[in-house]
Amino acid sequence: MKHNLRALVLGSAAGGGLPQWNCGCANCVNARSGIDILPQTQSSLAVTVNNTDWAILNTSPDIRTQIQDNQQLHPTGLRDSPVNSILLTNGDIDHIAGLLILREKHPFKVFLTRKIAKVISQNSIFNALDPEFVTFHEVALNHPFELVKGLEAELFAVPGKVPLFMEEGNVITDLEGEQTVGVRLQAQGSECMWYIPGCAKLTDNLKSRLKNASLVFFDGTVFNNNEMQTTKVGIKTGARMGHMPMNGEQGSIQGFSDLNVTRKIYVHINNTNPVWDRKSEERKIVEQAGWEIARDGMEVTL
Amino acid sequence: MKHNLRALVLGSAAGGGLPQWNCGCANCVNARSGIDILPQTQSSLAVTVNNTDWAILNTSPDIRTQIQDNQQLHPTGLRDSPVNSILLTNGDIDHIAGLLILREKHPFKVFLTRKIAKVISQNSIFNALDPEFVTFHEVALNHPFELVKGLEAELFAVPGKVPLFMEEGNVITDLEGEQTVGVRLQAQGSECMWYIPGCAKLTDNLKSRLKNASLVFFDGTVFNNNEMQTTKVGIKTGARMGHMPMNGEQGSIQGFSDLNVTRKIYVHINNTNPVWDRKSEERKIVEQAGWEIARDGMEVTL
Numbered sequence: 001m002k003h004n005l006r007a008l009v010l011g012s013a014a015g016g017g018l019p020q021w022n023c024g025c026a027n028c029v030n031a032r033s034g035i036d037i038l039p040q041t042q043s044s045l046a047v048t049v050n051n052t053d054w055a056i057l058n059t060s061p062d063i064r065t066q067i068q069d070n071q072q073l074h075p076t077g078l079r080d081s082p083v084n085s086i087l088l089t090n091g092d093i094d095h096i097a098g099l100l101i102l103r104e105k106h107p108f109k110v111f112l113t114r115k116i117a118k119v120i121s122q123n124s125i126f127n128a129l130d131p132e133f134v135t136f137h138e139v140a141l142n143h144p145f146e147l148v149k150g151l152e153a154e155l156f157a158v159p160g161k162v163p164l165f166m167e168e169g170n171v172i173t174d175l176e177g178e179q180t181v182g183v184r185l186q187a188q189g190s191e192c193m194w195y196i197p198g199c200a201k202l203t204d205n206l207k208s209r210l211k212n213a214s215l216v217f218f219d220g221t222v223f224n225n226n227e228m229q230t231t232k233v234g235i236k237t238g239a240r241m242g243h244m245p246m247n248g249e250q251g252s253i254q255g256f257s258d259l260n261v262t263r264k265i266y267v268h269i270n271n272t273n274p275v276w277d278r279k280s281e282e283r284k285i286v287e288q289a290g291w292e293i294a295r296d297g298m299e300v301t302l
Numbered sequence: 303m304k305h306n307l308r309a310l311v312l313g314s315a316a317g318g319g320l321p322q323w324n325c326g327c328a329n330c331v332n333a334r335s336g337i338d339i340l341p342q343t344q345s346s347l348a349v350t351v352n353n354t355d356w357a358i359l360n361t362s363p364d365i366r367t368q369i370q371d372n373q374q375l376h377p378t379g380l381r382d383s384p385v386n387s388i389l390l391t392n393g394d395i396d397h398i399a400g401l402l403i404l405r406e407k408h409p410f411k412v413f414l415t416r417k418i419a420k421v422i423s424q425n426s427i428f429n430a431l432d433p434e435f436v437t438f439h440e441v442a443l444n445h446p447f448e449l450v451k452g453l454e455a456e457l458f459a460v461p462g463k464v465p466l467f468m469e470e471g472n473v474i475t476d477l478e479g480e481q482t483v484g485v486r487l488q489a490q491g492s493e494c495m496w497y498i499p500g501c502a503k504l505t506d507n508l509k510s511r512l513k514n515a516s517l518v519f520f521d522g523t524v525f526n527n528n529e530m531q532t533t534k535v536g537i538k539t540g541a542r543m544g545h546m547p548m549n550g551e552q553g554s555i556q557g558f559s560d561l562n563v564t565r566k567i568y569v570h571i572n573n574t575n576p577v578w579d580r581k582s583e584e585r586k587i588v589e590q591a592g593w594e595i596a597r598d599g600m601e602v603t604l
Contacts, residue, residue, distance in 0.1 A: 016406055017366055019370060020406060021369045021370075021377075021383065021403065021404065021406070022377050022381055022382060022383040022385075022404075022408040023377060023380075023406070024376075024377040025380065025381075032376065061366065061402065061403050062367075063323070064319055064323055064363065064364065068321060068334065074326075074334065075323075075325060075326040075330075077326050078325075078327065078534060078535060079324055079325055079327075079535050079536070080324060080326065081323065081324040083324075093405065096427075097363075097402050097403070097427075100395050100399050101323065101363050103466075104323070105536070106324040119427075122426060123425045124467060124468065125395065125398075125399075125421075125425045125427065125467050126467070127467040127468070128395050128465075128466055128467040163430075164430055165426060165429040166426065232380055233380060234381070234407070
């Protein structure tokens, strides 16, 4: 029997969200007015097979609002939640800080690599998660496991860097190991769904994995590598932040052009990215290349 | 010349907020429908004297939404913010986790006791706050300092406990020291405002401080000490959480009854507290005793 795999975008924006608290760029100003651009919360995706048991991929600092805004994730009893599992794809604050908000004695499992588990265990603040209720499960790369009822997941290395708060000296921004991972998700009899919210480079290895895929959620942090500079809000390039751009020869639009992926959706989109504006040239370019821009509350079924 | 001291309630609820992500109690269900009870975010107060430079007392995990919802705190330039200072009154997650969200290269000062500074420095995740922009200032108890332009603050010990994630063995819930503090705020020529969002006991010492005060924001976590038990959502008493109740002989209503405080406002109100419901008996009791219930966006000027 075929089971449907259902994904719900909880947050489509990168760290900082849209608008970002201290940002007055055109996108953030528009998002505050809510006219041309709707506000979007920070990077997170919820998945389920049976519509009853949900896993959340990355817990953003906006998780309380995200749960509030999505009825599927509301408690149905006095103290409970359909959230049974969490999976972390890196140790960045926009992906792990939400764990602190899920501290209210509800049982769930957290799946993560040994490297990311180390980040968590080195910070006593995460002791707020009572071990009687919340259990951490270290997962090896390339070993499928059951993420939540009826849903198989497998982690694999993608080029990336250590979290900002762990950077020291010269930072290697395209390490391949356990600090940044992608996820393959598959329900019984279903096609695969791929979730890769952070990726510094589309390697040949990664290309082979994604070839002919049905559905890929992919890193859409910046459109151009130097976009923080051109919008004058910062000096870091996309590459320095561990994210490949959409545009250009090394970009994801070009990289995916011969992969024959049925449905490609950008997630983890920075507030500076011009694709937020539906009327922008850049939005046209990505849409003409067959990409969709994720938005909070978007649902996709495989 | 008299300067006005202005306070803006960013979040009136205790840790977990209203609704809390995994709570199906009557208040949380009502807050989700938004009919009888409006949703409220987690504990935080913004203060200013000149309407330009703001300090935030406690940074809740909801700070991004709180800034978004209050135009006074929006950036006016490309990357800036009227938030110049932060003050922390304890190391609880609902008061410190928001710091992680303010990590975007905006300069501000964080004022806190040595005990709370230790909590922060022991958690490398807070390295996300670039020391080139964010500076931590340890403040001694009972020594006035300038919190933000034109505003003097003074910290004093109130009975409380260490943060949940640092609890070990038998927890003393009414320690008086640097782990839980209250704040006295005063603009030049103005009356004093007092902010005490967590308090385990109204000691004689504390009563003398607050006698004849013009404005007190006070710990309104629970109405009854055993309310988590009677609403069947948990087993902890208010006392175990380091919070005195509103009601009863040891409660704040009774404790304040002979203090002649002009304006008394409850903040840090737990989602289980029956006073959220405007039609409740308990709400009548607190209002008849001259108390107000804070709400997100409430402004008070001294």
